[in-house]
Amino acid sequence: MTTQPVHFYQIGSFAVGNRLLSDGERTVQSNLDRANSIDSGHRACQGCGEALGARYALDAAMRATNGQIVAVNATGCLEVFSTPYPETSWRIPWLHSLFGNAPAVATGVAAALRVKGKKDVRVVAQAGDGGTVDIGFGCLSGMFERNDDVLFICYDNEGYMNTGVQRSAATPPAARTATTEAVGPEPGNTFGQGKDLPRIAMAHDIPYVATATVADLHDLERKVERAMEIHGARYLHVLVPCPLGWGSASNETIHVARLAKESGLFPVFEAEGGVVTSVSKIRRQVPVEDYLSIQRRYAHLFGKHPRPDVVARIQAMADQNIARYGLVDEQADSKEMAQ
Amino acid sequence: MLRQIEGSRAVAETVALCRPEVVCAYPISPQTHIIEAVGAMVKAGELAPCEFINVESEFAAMSVAIGASATGARAYTATASQGLLFMMEAVHNAAGLGLPIVMTLANRAIGAPINIWNDHSDAMAVRDSGWIQLFAESNQEAADLHVQAFRLAEELSVPVMVCMDGFILTHAVEGVDILDQSFVDSFLPPYEPRQVLDTNDPVSIGAMVGPEAFEEVKYLAHLRQLDALERIPAIAKEFADATGRDSGGLVRPYRTEDADIIIVALGSVLGTIKDAVDIRREAGESVGVVGITSFRPFPAEAVREVLCEARQVVVVEKAFSIGFGGVLSTDVAMAMQGVETRLRTVVAGLGGRSITRRSLEELIGTAGRGELEALTFLDLDHGAVERERTRMSETRRSGPSAENLLRDRGAAVTAPVKEQA
Numbered sequence: 001m002t003t004q005p006v007h008f009y010q011i012g013s014f015a016v017g018n019r020l021l022s023d024g025e026r027t028v029q030s031n032l033d034r035a036n037s038i039d040s041g042h043r044a045c046q047g048c049g050e051a052l053g054a055r056y057a058l059d060a061a062m063r064a065t066n067g068q069i070v071a072v073n074a075t076g077c078l079e080v081f082s083t084p085y086p087e088t089s090w091r092i093p094w095l096h097s098l099f100g101n102a103p104a105v106a107t108g109v110a111a112a113l114r115v116k117g118k119k120d121v122r123v124v125a126q127a128g129d130g131g132t133v134d135i136g137f138g139c140l141s142g143m144f145e146r147n148d149d150v151l152f153i154c155y156d157n158e159g160y161m162n163t164g165v166q167r168s169a170a171t172p173p174a175a176r177t178a179t180t181e182a183v184g185p186e187p188g189n190t191f192g193q194g195k196d197l198p199r200i201a202m203a204h205d206i207p208y209v210a211t212a213t214v215a216d217l218h219d220l221e222r223k224v225e226r227a228m229e230i231h232g233a234r235y236l237h238v239l240v241p242c243p244l245g246w247g248s249a250s251n252e253t254i255h256v257a258r259l260a261k262e263s264g265l266f267p268v269f270e271a272e273g274g275v276v277t278s279v280s281k282i283r284r285q286v287p288v289e290d291y292l293s294i295q296r297r298y299a300h301l302f303g304k305h306p307r308p309d310v311v312a313r314i315q316a317m318a319d320q321n322i323a324r325y326g327l328v329d330e331q332a333d334s335k336e337m338a339q
Numbered sequence: 340m341l342r343q344i345e346g347s348r349a350v351a352e353t354v355a356l357c358r359p360e361v362v363c364a365y366p367i368s369p370q371t372h373i374i375e376a377v378g379a380m381v382k383a384g385e386l387a388p389c390e391f392i393n394v395e396s397e398f399a400a401m402s403v404a405i406g407a408s409a410t411g412a413r414a415y416t417a418t419a420s421q422g423l424l425f426m427m428e429a430v431h432n433a434a435g436l437g438l439p440i441v442m443t444l445a446n447r448a449i450g451a452p453i454n455i456w457n458d459h460s461d462a463m464a465v466r467d468s469g470w471i472q473l474f475a476e477s478n479q480e481a482a483d484l485h486v487q488a489f490r491l492a493e494e495l496s497v498p499v500m501v502c503m504d505g506f507i508l509t510h511a512v513e514g515v516d517i518l519d520q521s522f523v524d525s526f527l528p529p530y531e532p533r534q535v536l537d538t539n540d541p542v543s544i545g546a547m548v549g550p551e552a553f554e555e556v557k558y559l560a561h562l563r564q565l566d567a568l569e570r571i572p573a574i575a576k577e578f579a580d581a582t583g584r585d586s587g588g589l590v591r592p593y594r595t596e597d598a599d600i601i602i603v604a605l606g607s608v609l610g611t612i613k614d615a616v617d618i619r620r621e622a623g624e625s626v627g628v629v630g631i632t633s634f635r636p637f638p639a640e641a642v643r644e645v646l647c648e649a650r651q652v653v654v655v656e657k658a659f660s661i662g663f664g665g666v667l668s669t670d671v672a673m674a675m676q677g678v679e680t681r682l683r684t685v686v687a688g689l690g691g692r693s694i695t696r697r698s699l700e701e702l703i704g705t706a707g708r709g710e711l712e713a714l715t716f717l718d719l720d721h722g723a724v725e726r727e728r729t730r731m732s733e734t735r736r737s738g739p740s741a742e743n744l745l746r747d748r749g750a751a752v753t754a755p756v757k758e759q760a
Binding site: 067068069070072073079080083084085086087088090091092093094095096097098100101104105106107108109110111112113114115116117121138139141142145146 | 360361363388389390392393394395396398399400402403404405406407408409410411412414428429432436536537538540541542543544545546547548549552
């Protein structure tokens with residue numbers, strides 16, 4: 001294997017650096033033969049979680065299929081920053097049609113590949129959270145229900161960032177967006193709304209559903225590879241912080257994503273056939289304040305008029321996730337520490 | 340082989356002869372019989388290899404067709420009315436991407452009020468989408484046009500919509516000569532896309548294009564439609580030479596020689612108009628009719644050529660632009676620029692109202708006397724409209740009128756409207 005030294009600086013985490021792993025376990029990005037599915041030169045913002053997630057996910061899919069991937073893209077940041085005519089960052093066959101139809105277009109691609117006898121070529125569809133949980137939801141549910149042979153990846157940055165940071169059904173409560181301003185008695189997004197797409201996907205009984213964050217790219221790669229071992233409809237929901245929309249520092253993207261997981265606000269798990277088969281335990285639990293306070297979209301909760309009541313409601317959501325998925329396991333945690 | 344067969348069945352069997360590789364379907368009347376029949380053929384293994392996909396909406400149907408076509412598969416779907424509007428974003432997208440998808444449009448009115456019967460409002464709503472739109476006069480032509488449509492679409496890299504009147508054609512049983520597989524295979528070579536999603540030669544399709552090139556991209560689409568003005572009659576001629584059948588083409592004149600009055604229309608109503616023309620000709624009136632088969636691209640030159648000698652042109656259309664008037668009429672008027680003629684619009688047959696031969700004969704008579712107004716609504720119940728306007732003027736409240744008009748219609752046999760209101 002051709003390799004080059006890649007330095008990973010791990011801060012405040014137990015994640016194992018690439019340099020400590022054997023060649024076979026290293027990320028695909030450390031391999032000079034990586035696909036570079038989405039290549040450098042695109043126009044993503046500095047610190048864009050989506051660009052990072054897409055690069056790792058697609059290169060992992062390329063490795064898993066020996067380079068036999070066709071990608072379908074919904075309208076959104078990923079599409080816009082990667083293909084300003086006449087340039088393209090894609091080194092794989094790539095099709096963009098509309099905002100709300102990526103799952104159905106992917107169904108069509110998969111059907112055409114089947115009818116053409118190209119059994120080894122696989123289809124990955126990708127969209128942001130708007131293209132997944134809102135405008136693309138009907139087509140996505142249809143694709144799930146038919147169990148079409150498509151891996152659908154949602155890069156969730158919790159809002160319509162491409163159009164200027166508006167609320168989607170994936171925007172969390174209390175978060176400020178351009179359509180849920182931090183004004184009035186209940187500033188930011190409303191509590192009690194929104195869709196939990198991974199659970200909705202599981203309710204379709206599709207063969208594989210998983211969540212991941214860009215804080216654990218090995219985990220993301222492993223889940224993509226697992227997904228490519230399976231045929232039928234598969235869903236991968238990746239949390240990708242957006243420095244612009246979240247008001248977080250662009251060099252903090254990984255850190256923010258890690259805190260989303262470590263606070264319990266974003267449960268990381270995988271499910272097969274509608275049943276949860278594994279969860280990524282919280283290694284060092286943090287209060288939700290640690291996650292919220294470093295993002296300007298939550299600044300109204302901590303300013304001159306702090307809202308500990310709202311923070312407590314968000315903490316309750318994290319606690320509910322921890323209970324639902326069993327994210328904290330004291331015994332396992334201490335055992336791991338001992339090792 | 341000539342068979343007594345339902346229009347939808349004839350279309351389904353002909354589409355199957357075209358060897359589509361991906362067919363996606365969402366049911367909407369009056370298109371259902373077409374996709375049911377294609378689906379059964381795929382399920383029985385008579386049409387193979389072909390993927391038949393039951394989707395969750397028309398928007399998905401066109402989107403699946405887009406994905407399949409971009410991956411190099413011959414793709415087909417069918418829809419009507421609300422379904423066409425629901426997929427409209429993808430309809431424009433398919434044309435913009437230059438994907439040679441063929442779709443049957445079983446023409447049906449657009450609500451509200453909801454109405455499942457025939458008119459041309461649906462086709463008119465997408466006339467600017469970049470699709471070629473061919474209108475069938477009969478079930479024979481509807482079937483034949485599909486073979487020509489795939490050929491045309493794939494030659495020019497433009498999607499083609501075959502418009503056939505809902506129920507009037509789709510559900511009518513009449514004699515149709517279904518083509519042979521060997522002929523269709525010789526007429527329609529396999530689909531070889533210019534650009535395809537291929538892992539051996541990766542391309543990006545659907546990039547963002549800004550002001551620096553967008554106008555050129557759209558102009559190229561226009562040029563392809565102009566190319567179609569050449570290819571449509573050429574393909575129709577080749578088809579006619581092989582089958583002996585006059586199907587397709589740009590325009591179809593009937594008894595227009597030396598005609599003072601020429602009626603212009605689309606679709607199945609041409610049959611009734613021809614009957615009316617025959618009768619009025621026997622009565623000594625100088626009248627003819629022109630059917631427009633290719634609505635997009637609009638054959639302005641051919642239309643002008645066939646209409647330029649007429650003193651009066653009467654466009655009978657099953658759709659109109661609310662707040663203005665005729666849609667087809669506008670195109671005809673543009674084609675007739677600089678030609679001295681009297682252009683009249685007759686809106687008829689909306690929501691499936693029968694266009695009777697008697698009404699058409701009267702229309703020709705009125706036109707002959709020079710009494711036809713610029714915009715006429717054929718067989719409109721002016722009394723019912725006036726009564727509803729009176730009722731509406733009595734209150735400032737807004738809201739739909741459809742139910743009132745139905746009540747008004749029923750009033751003749753049941754209770755007076757006033758008491759119910």
